[in-house]
Amino acid sequence: MERIELKHGGGGRASQDILKLFLKYFDDDILKGLEDASILNITGEIAFTTDSFVIKPRFFPGGDIGKLSICGTVNDLSARGAIPKYISVAFIIEEGFELCELEKIIMSMAETAKGAGVRIVTGDTKVVEKGKADGLYINTSGIGIVKIPGISAHNVKPKDKIIITGTIGDHGISVMAKREGLNLDVDVKSDCAPLNKVVEDLVPLSNQIHAMRDPTRGGLSATLNEIARASHVNMKIYESEIPVKDAVVNACEILGLDILTLANEGKLVIFSSPEVADDVINILKSNPQCKDSKIIGEVYDGEGIVLMETVYGTERIVDMPAGEILPRIC
Amino acid sequence: MERIELKHGGGGRASQDILKLFLKYFDDDILKGLEDASILNITGEIAFTTDSFVIKPRFFPGGDIGKLSICGTVNDLSARGAIPKYISVAFIIEEGFELCELEKIIMSMAETAKGAGVRIVTGDTKVVEKGKADGLYINTSGIGIVKIPGISAHNVKPKDKIIITGTIGDHGISVMAKREGLNLDVDVKSDCAPLNKVVEDLVPLSNQIHAMRDPTRGGLSATLNEIARASHVNMKIYESEIPVKDAVVNACEILGLDILTLANEGKLVIFSSPEVADDVINILKSNPQCKDSKIIGEVYDGEGIVLMETVYGTERIVDMPAGEILPRIC
Structure with missing residues (x-):
């Protein structure tokens, strides 16, 4: 057969x-x-x-x-x-x-x-x-x-730091490029990887970690918006702090895509209390999978709005993505 | 929308x-x-x-x-x-x-x-x-x-009685008839139903029940063969004892189907020690869903062969079904 x-x-x-x-x-x-x-x-x-x-x-x-x-x-x-x-x-x-x-x-x-x-x-x-x-x-x-009880999209608190465990958009852009027959830089490939060992490493800080989510479909935009709404908080992220490969930025420009809405398949967004945020980063960076980990923003009192300070110093609302985005990305 | x-x-x-x-x-x-x-x-x-x-x-x-x-x-x-x-x-x-x-x-x-x-x-x-x-x-x-530990396709023993909790073939034939535009007797419809309450009723006899399976895809033929092989036993069933609706028999003749291979979605095949087989039947019959429960055969020493004594008194091997049977029946 x-x-x-x-x-x-x-x-x-x-x-x-x-x-x-x-x-x-x-x-x-x-x-x-x-x-x-x-x-x-x-x-x-x-x-x-x-x-x-x-x-x-x-x-x-x-x-x-x-x-x-x-x-x-x-x-x-x-x-x-x-x-x-x-x-x-x-x-x-x-x-x-x-x-x-x-x-x-x-x-x-x-x-x-x-x-x-x-x-x-x-x-x-x-x-x-x-x-x-x-x-x-x-x-x-x-x-x-x-192993880390209480982790929930509803559990994020004002002053929490927002951490991403590496570059964003790699999965979305590499799948899209393959589909469209675009040739990208050789170092752009899907970040598809298991994250369980990353989480195991964080167990010692468990009582200071409030929420985690892997930003897949809808990317960072959807994840931040969902959690901001679920926890009734506002968030502010800094474009200059978000790790992203140049080739991904370029491909997004060619394809007319918003990096923040691209799917990731091997990244976590972590919300921790500010006291341990640097410790979280240090633990993450000890794992090669998370070497580009960064604090990208923080949480404020509010009602579910996500703002981004752009590289030009202006502020814009990061909205829940609308429309088809990228069908069949996962 | x-x-x-x-x-x-x-x-x-x-x-x-x-x-x-x-x-x-x-x-x-x-x-x-x-x-x-x-x-x-x-x-x-x-x-x-x-x-x-x-x-x-x-x-x-x-x-x-x-x-x-x-x-x-x-x-x-x-x-x-x-x-x-x-x-x-x-x-x-x-x-x-x-x-x-x-x-x-x-x-x-x-x-x-x-x-x-x-x-x-x-x-x-x-x-x-x-x-x-x-x-x-x-x-x-x-x-x-x-709730009933030890239930396993590998756990059937010689002398066990084989029990079916009601008429067979109803699901397979009603789906097939609907697909082919055949009009069947009004009382033939899929037996699709949850079986958890049936199993809860059997908890008091739990240490005498050795295996259970719902004979879905491949029907009674596939289920009996799989269990006979897994438990390294032979089985004999009696065609005259198998509950089946006349309309299902007739439809099988028209469509050229083997009743034993038809899918069921609300029946259990139960293997119990012979001492409690009648008690199992009594408990089953107290539930309207299982009013047609019957002992249809028994288990013997052997190596995985399933035999049926036909209504004509002859014996035939009930083989694992081959070919397409009924695609997309579940």
């Missing part, structure tokens, strides 16, 4: 063949039990999240849909102060999809999960007719153990 | 509009927090499962894709002896999908979840371009608390 056929989704003998391909790489004793649900032993507070991945193209500089599907869920758990432990994987595959590409994606998922220390423990595969999907879509859901 | 547009999946202002529609019906305090991951307090053994739903047509006699997406995950948890507690919902929606249909599906999910006592606590929405999906696909993942 070289391509996915409808029979692979039927629940019969052909489904078992495709299962073997998954189990070749998703080599986990719990998964191998092939039960309808997997039994896990857990005590305490857990975090639970879900995400579907429909990114186009499926392979892009710095990653692929498989790597992204693991990182996305690992990062949503991490951003709630949880250590990701268990992941489910569910595939919707279009009839005719090439098995060698599926295998590449599975390998990438397995490798990313292993690197992040999460176990793939349950899964599902559906096949739809040719023309009823765009290759394949992946859903991952995840369970983590809460 | 009357139809889904790409901007609804962008993570910006339009995404917030669509969120309001979800929150109107998925009225849960945890979900309303709109965090990237939801925090749940859990102690002990949990069951974790995932399933995507691509059924066609989306509305069928007895249910719809929304109801099915909740029941499917509730039932996978129930079949592991767990009480379902928390569910995630993830939508992949095709551009142009009618909002009034989406609202109907959301209402159906909310109502089913409420009826089953499960909370929808986290979610995700993606939008893909027209022609890149078939209306909408739903993934649900779920977490339950294990």
Whole structure:
């Protein structure tokens, strides 16, 4: 067999063949039990999240849909102060999809999960007719153990510092460039990466960290606005402090995109009390993944407005992005 | 807005509009927090499962894709002896999908979840371009608390009785008939229903129940074969004992389908020690949902072969189904 056929989704003998391909790489004793649900032993507070991945193209500089599907869920758990432990994987595959590409994606998922220390423990595969999907879509859901309690978009306080763990826009611009056939600087690629180790490093400062979020769809604009509204505060960020690669700035100018709305897949926005902000930066910078970490602004009393002081010294409102932005960026 | 547009999946202002529609019906305090991951307090053994739903047509006699997406995950948890507690919902929606249909599906999910006592606590929405999906696909993942420990497809023992909780084939045949424009008897409709209360009733007999599974894709054939192989046993079932509606038998003859391979969405196959099999049946029958429960066979020493004694007194092997069976039945 070289391509996915409808029979692979039927629940019969052909489904078992495709299962073997998954189990070749998703080599986990719990998964191998092939039960309808997997039994896990857990005590305490857990975090639970879900995400579907429909990114186009499926392979892009710095990653692929498989790597992204693991990182996305690992990062949503991490951003709630949880250590990701268990992941489910569910595939919707279009009839005719090439098995060698599926295998590449599975390998990438397995490798990313292993690197992040999460176990793939349950899964599902559906096949739809040719023309009823765009290759394949992946859903991952995840369970983590809460290590930094109280982390919440509703928990940001006036005077908190706003920290970003590195350059912004890399994922959005590299996917967009690949899609449009634009050649970018070689050092611009998706930042797609798991963030759980970054969060683990921050556990000693846990009672001073109030909120974290990975600014994916809608970018920094959406994330800051959502949190400002949820916590009923205003925010001010400084354009000059926001780490961004020159090539990303240039590509945004060519493509007419706002850097602040571009998706990131390996960054965290962290809100900490001002007393520990420098300590947070120091801890972050000890991890090469976060070497460009910066304090980019602070929180004020208010009602949910985000302002940016531009490099020209003027102020503008950073609004919730409107319109299509970049469809299928994750 | 009357139809889904790409901007609804962008993570910006339009995404917030669509969120309001979800929150109107998925009225849960945890979900309303709109965090990237939801925090749940859990102690002990949990069951974790995932399933995507691509059924066609989306509305069928007895249910719809929304109801099915909740029941499917509730039932996978129930079949592991767990009480379902928390569910995630993830939508992949095709551009142009009618909002009034989406609202109907959301209402159906909310109502089913409420009826089953499960909370929808986290979610995700993606939008893909027209022609890149078939209306909408739903993934649900779920977490339950294990109440009957040790339930496993690997745990069936020789002499166990095989019990089915009601008539088989109703879901498969009603979806197929709707798809083919066949008019069936009015009493044939999908059995799509949550099974968690059925499992709760069985808790007093928990140490004598060895395995349970809901025979969905691939039907009774696939379920019995999978469990026979996993537990390294043979099984024998009796055709005359298998509850099935006359109209389902007739439709199978017209459509050339094997009843044993038809999907069910509200039935359990239960393997219990012979001493309590009658007690299991009595408990089941006290629930109207399981009034047609029957012992349909028993387990023998062996290596994974499933036999059926036909109504003519002959024996045939019940094999793992091959080929396409019924695509997109769930």
